[in-house]
Each structure stands twice: as structure tokens, then as C-alpha cells.
Amino acid sequence: MSVTLEAMHNSPLKDIAERHTISASSVQRLIIEANPNLLGNQCNHLPEHLFFDEAKTVGEGYSFVMMDSRQHQLLEMLPSRLTKDLERYFERFSLAERQRVKTIVVDLNAAYISFIPQLFFNAEIIIDRFHLVQMPNRSVNMIRTKLMNSFDKRSKEYRKLKFNWRLILKCANALEWRHPTYQVHLRYYETQLNVVPSY
Structure with missing residues (x-):
């Protein structure tokens, strides 16, 4: 009981776990047991616009997250993001319910993209x-790091490559080119445009 009361005050799981000499995953389990609607079987109908993503959960790895993409409201958080488990979950909704869904926003997770057309036809x-x-x-950061490591430290x-990574990611038109500022790592004044290496 005291674990769930502390959780209501936005205390970090790790801190609650230390105070009660239990693991952080046990704290999470107790919170979910006290509030079963937090995880699974919460969503009874599907809105027209969905958002799929994943979130890291203590002791469980990654969980599947479903939101209403228009209302920005959490609809469901499932402990598994495996395709077979997600297919089983969405199959509990009627065909008519699934056909009502107009858009689904996803990241570049190929697993989500592969099962969506099979379940959400429209x-x-x-x-x-x-x-x-x-x-x-x-990709730019990977190339920058590889190039940076080819030079003597x-x-x-x-x-230039180590300390100006933010400038390298900026659009060239957004770089300051008129007024030099002191560049600590170079120990002289220079414009942002001239600081960004051109290789």
C-alpha cells in the first residue's frame, strides 16, 4: 500500500525500491496490480487516428504503446511488442471497429508496418x-565520428569535428557568418560558418 501511495507523488521507481528494499520491477508490478487499467485491457474501442510506439519499462524491456494521435491520449500499454501478440490483441476488436481507423502514425519499425495492412484495411x-x-x-553523426577518429586527438x-557537432547538423543558411564569436576549443574568434569543417 505504501509503495502505491509513494508512486502517486511522482517518486522515481528506483527511489521507492530503495526505501522498501525491493527491486524497481517489483515496485512497477505492485503499481500495476493496484491499478490494473494502467497496463492492458483498457481500450474498448479504437479512435479514427492512432499512434503506435514503444516505451522502455523497468524489468520488462520495451512495451507497446498505443495512443489517440489527435487527442494525444494514452489508450493502451501492452507488455509485449511482438507481432503475434499485437495481432492477437487487435483481433479482439471487430472488423467494423478496425475499418473505422483512418490513420496510424508509426516510427520506422518494420514489424508495425507489416501487420497494419492485414488488420486495418482502410x-x-x-x-x-x-x-x-x-x-x-x-547517419551524419556516424560519418562525423568516423572522420573525427581518423585525425590526431x-x-x-x-x-572542430568533436565540439561542433550541433553546428554540423544545422542547415547552412542558419549558421552565423557575419559576427565571429570566441571558439573555446580553437582559442580564437570565428564565425559559425567558418568553424564547420568542409571535407
Whole structure:
């Protein structure tokens, strides 16, 4: 009882676990047992616009999250994100209920994209813009890191690549090119445009 009372005050799971000398996953289990609607069997009908994602849960790995993409309301959180488990879950909704769904926003998870057309015949799949932007950012960072590590750690090139990663990800038009500012890692004044290496 005291575990769930502490959880109501937004105390971190790890802190509650230490105070009660139990594991963080046990704290999570007790919270879910006290509030069964937090996990599974909460959603009775599907809105027209859905959002699928996953969230890291203590002791359980990743859980499947379903939200109403228009109302930004959490509808369901399932302990498994395996395709077979998700198919079984959505099959409990009638065909008419599933046909009402117009759009489903997802990240680039191929598993979600593969089962959606089989269950939601009228739903248009929309890739979340955040993940589309994240992909090229990760790719640029990987190339930057690889190039950075090819230089000596004491070199100017290494320092430019290491400390200016935010500027490298910026659009060239957004870089300051008129007013130099002091660049600590280079120890002189320079514009953002000139600091970004061009290889």
C-alpha cells in the first residue's frame, strides 16, 4: 500500500525500491496490480487516428504503446511488442471497429508496418516526422565520428569535428557568418560558418 501511495507523488521507481528494499520491477508490478487499467485491457474501442510506439519499462524491456494521435491520449500499454501478440490483441476488436481507423502514425519499425495492412484495411500509414529527421542526423553523426577518429586527438580538425557537432547538423543558411564569436576549443574568434569543417 505504501509503495502505491509513494508512486502517486511522482517518486522515481528506483527511489521507492530503495526505501522498501525491493527491486524497481517489483515496485512497477505492485503499481500495476493496484491499478490494473494502467497496463492492458483498457481500450474498448479504437479512435479514427492512432499512434503506435514503444516505451522502455523497468524489468520488462520495451512495451507497446498505443495512443489517440489527435487527442494525444494514452489508450493502451501492452507488455509485449511482438507481432503475434499485437495481432492477437487487435483481433479482439471487430472488423467494423478496425475499418473505422483512418490513420496510424508509426516510427520506422518494420514489424508495425507489416501487420497494419492485414488488420486495418482502410488505415493510411504515416511515418512520424521525428524519426524521419532522426535518421539522417544519426547517419551524419556516424560519418562525423568516423572522420573525427581518423585525425590526431590534438589536431585542429579533430577538435572542430568533436565540439561542433550541433553546428554540423544545422542547415547552412542558419549558421552565423557575419559576427565571429570566441571558439573555446580553437582559442580564437570565428564565425559559425567558418568553424564547420568542409571535407
